[in-house]
Every structure is written in C-alpha cells, then in structure tokens.
Amino acid sequence: MRRKIYIGTLFLVVFILIGGLYYPLPFYVSKPGMAKELEPIITVEDGYKEEGNFMLTTVRMGRANIYSYLEAKIRKYEEIYPLDLILSNKETEDEYNAQQLQMMAGSKLNAIEVAYRKAGIPVHYKFKGIYVIQVVPGMPAEGKLQAGDRIFKVDGHTFSSSEKFIKYVSKKQAGDPITLTYVGNKKTKTITVSLEQFKENPKKVGIGISLVDDKSIIVDPTVKVKTDEIGGPSAGLMFSLEIYNQLTSEDLTKGYQIAGTGTIDEKGAVGPIGGIEQKIVAADKAGAEIFFAPNENGSKTSNYRDALKTARDIKSKMKIVPVDTFEEAVKYLERLPEKDK
Structure with missing residues (x-):
C-alpha cells in the first residue's frame, strides 16, 4: 500500500514539475541575449572587408512559466513584465510578433537608406502592398485576415503607397463591399468584406486592421540583410554602420569589436x-x-546613462559612447586610432 502511495505521489510531483514548464503565467521575462557579428548577416555586393566587427545586441524575451519567473526574481539583469505591458488591449501574441518583425523590416530599410545616401548612392523604393499587423475585434476583418497577411490589391487595383490605399477606402461608405487580394500562409487568396464604421470614430469606415507598408528598396550595389526571426527596430544604428562600412574603402572598425543599439x-x-x-x-x-548607446539629447534618463551605470556595475572595460545620430557615430569612428595588432 505504501509503495502505491509513494509511486502515486512521485507521479504527481513529476506531473506538477513538467506542467510548470508548459503552463504560462501572465508575465513576460526578458534577459540578456546575444551580441552577433553583422558581417555574416549583411552582404553588400562587392563590399569592402573589415578588420574588426560591428555587432547587434539582443534581449531574450519570452512568456514566463513558474521556473523562468522565479529565476528572474533572483537574477540581476532579468526583468519581469505584466502581460498587459507587452500586449496592448486585445492584442494577440501572433500580432505582437508580426509587429516586431515588421519593425525589424522597417529598421532595415531605414538603415539601408541612411548608409547609401551617406555614401552618395541613389535610393529608390518599390511599393508592394500593405502588411496586416493587427486585426480589431468585432470589425469585418476579424476571422478573415490575420497578422502577417500581405494585401496587394483592393477591388483589383494596386496602389503606390498605403496612404493611397487608405484614401481609396475612405471614400466609400459603411456597408459598401470591397474585395481584397492578399497573401497568407504563402497562398494567394481573395475575400470580399463590407466596410463598417469605427466605434471610436463613427465618421471613419474600414475593415478593422492596423497596417504598415510592404516595400522593397532598390539600390546599386545590392545589399542583403538576413535577420531570420530577430524582431524589433533596435538594430537600426548598427545595421547602418555595417552597411556603410562595406560601401566605403575606409574601414571604420579600425580592428575593434564594436557593439551598440x-x-x-x-x-x-x-x-x-x-x-x-x-x-x-x-x-x-x-x-x-566599444558600445554605442542612444543619448536622447542628453536626457538624465537616457539609454546612455543606464548603459554607463550597468557597465560600471558589471565592471566592464567597454567604452560606452553616446550618440544621437548616425553621423555622430561615423565621426567618432573616423577619429578612432587604429587598434594595435
């Protein structure tokens, strides 16, 4: 009898321990991620090589379970965030992830434009449609579109910008049908939905989506930026520095390992x-x-000040450099002496 009780208790304990891994808590946990060299990620056609490295830095963010929650409670530089601080009202995790990936895409486009214009090379864009990043509950798009879908035709028309797409739809009235052609899950689909008034603004009609432009940048020489599943806009500065460095003959790294955000x-x-x-x-x-940190125009609560405090706390030998613009970062690197070999 005791053996049966022991085995039963053991199974219960194992079940609880395993369940703790998979049962999500209403929190997110963030912790230090990685510093990744950018040269293998970014390739400018016939670009110049570099002696040192530019690196992007990441934070690991995930839904908390009981173990990661308790771990974050006792570990320094791990943070716990309530669910509603990460996900806005009625926003799903899929929508949040889609937003993060689209912010990364926008960050890459801005970085390419900044670097190429600094190098004196023309930049052009090609508009390909709009990405859905959120679907408003209770509106016509609910259940028909989802975050990550790319709409490229409305009533058979293509547009050269999201503004023109919005202008076309805004001329219609509540109850009018529109036909959308889009790509979802790698398949081209067509749906027809009727417009409705927005509850918070009855003068406006729509289908209930938040959107962002899907556009490609056209430059010569070409550039490829492979970010896989890295999301968010925070690598923009480091992307621009790596791209510019490959476009110009002077090596801005000077042999140093340079990170930033x-x-x-x-x-x-x-x-x-x-x-x-x-x-x-x-x-x-x-x-x-060396680590580039946003200076926020000298604010007392800037990223730079927090970075400086953390570097001192962990006794890091990194030089923390405040910057407000890409141009400031370039000028700092141009003045940097070559690293002794």
Whole structure:
C-alpha cells in the first residue's frame, strides 16, 4: 500500500514539475541575449572587408512559466513584465510578433537608406502592398485576415503607397463591399468584406486592421540583410554602420569589436530602445570594446546613462559612447586610432 502511495505521489510531483514548464503565467521575462557579428548577416555586393566587427545586441524575451519567473526574481539583469505591458488591449501574441518583425523590416530599410545616401548612392523604393499587423475585434476583418497577411490589391487595383490605399477606402461608405487580394500562409487568396464604421470614430469606415507598408528598396550595389526571426527596430544604428562600412574603402572598425543599439529613422536620427542593461551584459560577454548607446539629447534618463551605470556595475572595460545620430557615430569612428595588432 505504501509503495502505491509513494509511486502515486512521485507521479504527481513529476506531473506538477513538467506542467510548470508548459503552463504560462501572465508575465513576460526578458534577459540578456546575444551580441552577433553583422558581417555574416549583411552582404553588400562587392563590399569592402573589415578588420574588426560591428555587432547587434539582443534581449531574450519570452512568456514566463513558474521556473523562468522565479529565476528572474533572483537574477540581476532579468526583468519581469505584466502581460498587459507587452500586449496592448486585445492584442494577440501572433500580432505582437508580426509587429516586431515588421519593425525589424522597417529598421532595415531605414538603415539601408541612411548608409547609401551617406555614401552618395541613389535610393529608390518599390511599393508592394500593405502588411496586416493587427486585426480589431468585432470589425469585418476579424476571422478573415490575420497578422502577417500581405494585401496587394483592393477591388483589383494596386496602389503606390498605403496612404493611397487608405484614401481609396475612405471614400466609400459603411456597408459598401470591397474585395481584397492578399497573401497568407504563402497562398494567394481573395475575400470580399463590407466596410463598417469605427466605434471610436463613427465618421471613419474600414475593415478593422492596423497596417504598415510592404516595400522593397532598390539600390546599386545590392545589399542583403538576413535577420531570420530577430524582431524589433533596435538594430537600426548598427545595421547602418555595417552597411556603410562595406560601401566605403575606409574601414571604420579600425580592428575593434564594436557593439551598440538604437533605432534609426530615414534621416539618421538614433532613438531609444528597451533592455539596454541586458544588452550591455550581452555585449560585454561577447568581448565588445566599444558600445554605442542612444543619448536622447542628453536626457538624465537616457539609454546612455543606464548603459554607463550597468557597465560600471558589471565592471566592464567597454567604452560606452553616446550618440544621437548616425553621423555622430561615423565621426567618432573616423577619429578612432587604429587598434594595435
């Protein structure tokens, strides 16, 4: 009898332990990710080689289970976020992931444009449609479209920008049908939906989607940026530096290991990101010697100040460099002495 009780208890304990791995808590956990060399990721046709390396830095973010939650409670530089801080109202995880991938795509386009224009090379765009990044519950698109679908025709018409797509739809009235041709799950599909008024703005009609442009950039020489499943816009600055370095004969790395983070817009302005502390830890572990951090125009709560504090805390020897623009980062590197070999 005791043996049966023992075996039963053992099975229950094992079941609870295994269940703890798969039962999600209403939290997300972030922790230091990796610092990844960009030269294998970015390839400019006939681009110049470099002695050192530019590196992007990442944060590992995932839904918490009981073990990762408890681990984050006791480990420094691991953060716990309530679910509603990561996912906005009624937003699904698929929609969140689609947004992150689209922000990465936009970051790549901005980085390419900034680098090529700095190198004096013309840049052109080709509009390919719009990506769905969120579907509004209760609106006509619900159940018919999902995050990641790419719409490229409306009523048989193609458009040269998302603004023209929106303008076309806005001229119609509630109840009017529109036919959408789109790609979802690698298949081309066509659906017809009727427009409805938005509850928060009855003067506007639509099908209930948040969207972002799907466009490709046309440059010569060509450039390829392979980011796989890395999401978010925070690698923009480092992308632009790596691309520019391959376009020009002077090697800006000067033989150093250079990491960093920061969004980049089409004019080259560097913006703040989340998880700067974890990225400092990741860069330090990877052996980075220089780290570019968003300066936020000297704000007392800037990424740069948080990065500096973390670097001191972990006793890192990295040089933390504040930047507000791509141009500032380039000028810093141009003044940098060659690393002793």
